[in-house]
Amino acid sequence: MIHLGKNTTSRIISKGIAAGHSNNTYRGLVSAHRRATGARNFTNCDSLLIGQECGAHTVPYIEAKNSSALFEHEATTSKISEEMLFYCMQRGLSAEEATALVVNGFVKDVLQQLPMEFAVEAQKLISISLEGSVG
């Protein structure tokens, strides 16, 4: 995200999911030009871990070339816990359905910004790529 003009604002929401043995890294540059006074950015970076062997990493780059820019960064990492899956399964969901439900809840902020057709595809893609990741 590069801020060139005065009083410009931007927002980044990143949702990363790591399952199995995968690692997920967020790298994001937010930069304010010398003349972009009063620039504002808010970055929200959430990671979801599925399983014991995966990891999430967040590496924000911030480049402020004037002293009035205000950049905020917030990061969370959460895990799909066995307890949460058990709760869903007690209500009748299979392990895979439970995982898909929790993951869809996690990515909701992002998916609801997408046009309908994309959102549906993205949702399907997520459930396909998570197939078999719960043991």
Place this chain on the structure above:
Amino acid sequence: MTALLEIRNLHAEVAGRKILNGLDLTVNKGEVHAIMGPNGAGKSTLSYLLAGKPGYEVTEGQALFNGLDMFAMAPDERAAKGLFLAFQYPLEIPGVATLTFLRTALNAQRRKRGEEELSSPDLIMRVREIAKDLDIDAEMLRRPVNVGFSGGEKKRNETLQMMLLQPQLCVLDETDSGLDIDALKVVANGVNALRSSDRAMIVITHYQRLLNHIVPDVVHVLAAGRIVRTGGKELALELEASGYAQYQSEAA
């Protein structure tokens, strides 16, 4: 009367520690059983074992649910067969609206039983009806499951799910904890509305208070992993007066 749940000589451990020591319990259709007992007696363990929580190992004994071997089934199968556990500490599921959760759960169970899924308008109507009885407003149904709910809201949400799913066997694990008197009444009314001749309930609690509202047919005292005494509803009153101390020494 037909036995809905039959537990025979149940021994179980959690993380290598023995919690249940030869527990026997028979629950017939139409009955409400209360299980009382001191902390650490194995009350919650029993409820988790019935529901199939990972980490809870059965080392001996068996449980028949409608004649089927319960411990051979996965947690979701047990749920579809009609077992419901109202959690003592319901979990939060961020980003998933309560109504979505209700729909997913109900339809997952119906699919497993080979029934047709319920359409959204039908579901919404049914949920609204139950929600009205439980003092749950529509705004709460839009919020993510249990996220930021008060203790009372969480327990009412559990009751809502129970009333929607219409289970055959309801296990209520300390449903009274964290409830004020008014909320307790609302929840108890919901539970009482579910009482019927083809459904049974197991109510786990520390206190007599809940049993004033949900009147049990049978009261059991669970201590050191076994049922040490069984009686009618007057047993709960006696316990309230005398405490659990005598049973703890007896069991040891």
